[in-house]
Amino acid sequence: AQSVTQLDSQVPVFEEAPVELRCNYSSSVSVYLFWYVQYPNQGLQLLLKYLSGSTLVKGINGFEAEFNKSQTSFHLRKPSVHISDTAEYFCAVSEFNTDKLIFGTGTRLQVFP
Amino acid sequence: DAGITQSPRHKVTETGTPVTLRCHQTENHRYMYWYRQDPGHGLRLIHYSYGVKDTDKGEVSDGYSVSRSKTEDFLLTLESATSSQTSVYFCAISEGASGRRTDETQYFGPGTRLLVL
Numbered sequence: 001a002q003s004v005t006q007l008d009s010q011v012p013v014f015e016e017a018p019v020e021l022r023c024n025y026s027s028s029v030s031v032y033l034f035w036y037v038q039y040p041n042q043g044l045q046l047l048l049k050y051l052s053g054s055t056l057v058k059g060i061n062g063f064e065a066e067f068n069k070s071q072t073s074f075h076l077r078k079p080s081v082h083i084s085d086t087a088e089y090f091c092a093v094s095e096f097n098t099d100k101l102i103f104g105t106g107t108r109l110q111v112f113p
Numbered sequence: 114d115a116g117i118t119q120s121p122r123h124k125v126t127e128t129g130t131p132v133t134l135r136c137h138q139t140e141n142h143r144y145m146y147w148y149r150q151d152p153g154h155g156l157r158l159i160h161y162s163y164g165v166k167d168t169d170k171g172e173v174s175d176g177y178s179v180s181r182s183k184t185e186d187f188l189l190t191l192e193s194a195t196s197s198q199t200s201v202y203f204c205a206i207s208e209g210a211s212g213r214r215t216d217e218t219q220y221f222g223p224g225t226r227l228l229v230l
Contacts, residue, residue, distance in 0.1 A: 004155075032216045043117075043203055043221030044156070051216050090155060094215035100172075101215055103155040 002027050004093050006104035014112050015083055021076040021107045023091030033074040034092040034101075035065055044090060050074065061085070086111045116140055117222035119204050125228045132191040134225050136204030138184075143209025145187040146219065147171075147179060149200040156203065162187055163209065194229045201226050 005024045013019045025031065032051050036044040048059025055067040065076045074091060091104040116139030126132050136145060146161040148171075158171030160179040168179050176198060178190045191198055202225045207217040 034218075036221075041224075043223050044205075044219075045221065046218045049218065096215075101158070101219070103157070105153055105155040 002031075002093060002095055002100065002102050004091055004102050004104035006089075006091055006107050008107050009105070010108045010110065012110045012112065013081055016080050018079050019077065019081050019085075019109065021089050021091075021109065023074045023076065023104060025072050025074065025091075025093045027072070027093065027095055030096045032094045032096070033065075033067060034094075035059065035063070035074070035076050036090045036092060036103075038088045038090065038106075040087070047076070047089070081109070081111050083111050083113060085109060117204060117206060117220060119202075119222040119225050121225060122223065123226045125230065126194050127230050128195055129193050132194050132227065132229075134189045134202055134204075134227070136187045136189070136222060138187075138206050140206060140208075140220070141184060142206040142220075143184075144207040144217075145181065146205040146207075147177070147187065147189045148203045148205065149173065149198075150203060150224075151200050159189065159202075191227075194227075196229050199227060199229045 003026045007022045034049045035047040037047050038044045047063050048057045050057045050067045058064045063078050088106045088108050090106050094101045118137045120135045147159040148156040150156050157173045159177050162168045162181040180188045204222040205219040207219045
């Protein structure tokens with residue numbers, strides 16, 4: 001069965017430091033991959049998505065993610081975080097031949113001054 | 114921002130009472146979704162709609178029903194609310210242009226916080 005694992009429930013980091021949020025998925029078929037961000041008391045909004053082509057995907061607010069098929073991972077990175085990046089980040093996966101989008105349990109990024 | 118509103122934004126109700134949440138969109142998007150968000154579970158799909166009067170179940174549909182009589186409105190009903198349905202409920206929409214919803218970006222509403230006592 002398709003599943004998404006976000007290994008870190010919380011990631012504390014200081015401002016201007018780099019950050020990586022990890023996402024692994026299990027699937028036996030080709031997938032589409034997404035990262036969404038949820039700021040406090042708001043709905044989710046898309047950061048970036050991988051559908052096909054280049055495995056390095058750039059998104060909004062300086063975030064990027066790399067699709068690694070052999071490791072079934074789609075980790076999110078930012079070279080220098082800001083206080084305003086404090087939010088919850090969700091990885092999501094869908095399979096080509098299904099009608100389902102499966103979300104991970106989320107990673108709470110806390111940026112400290 | 115995508116034009117999605119949810120009402121009410123907050124609701125407190127008692128066990129056993131019916132509750133209806135409304136999602137309204139101004140984007141004329143084909144697909145609409147209801148999710149619930151709970152700590153440790155992320156977002157889980159309750160029901161979705163792929164057109165007027167066309168709906169299907171998600172992974173946590175028990176105890177919920179939906180209706181879509183107009184493109185712009187998608188209603189979620191808890192027939193008899195239980196404490197396990199205390200959650201934050203999000204509506205989302207996607208364009209449906211490709212005819213296959215799973216590669217499209219979903220746009221989320223602001224959420225409804227429901228407390229069932």
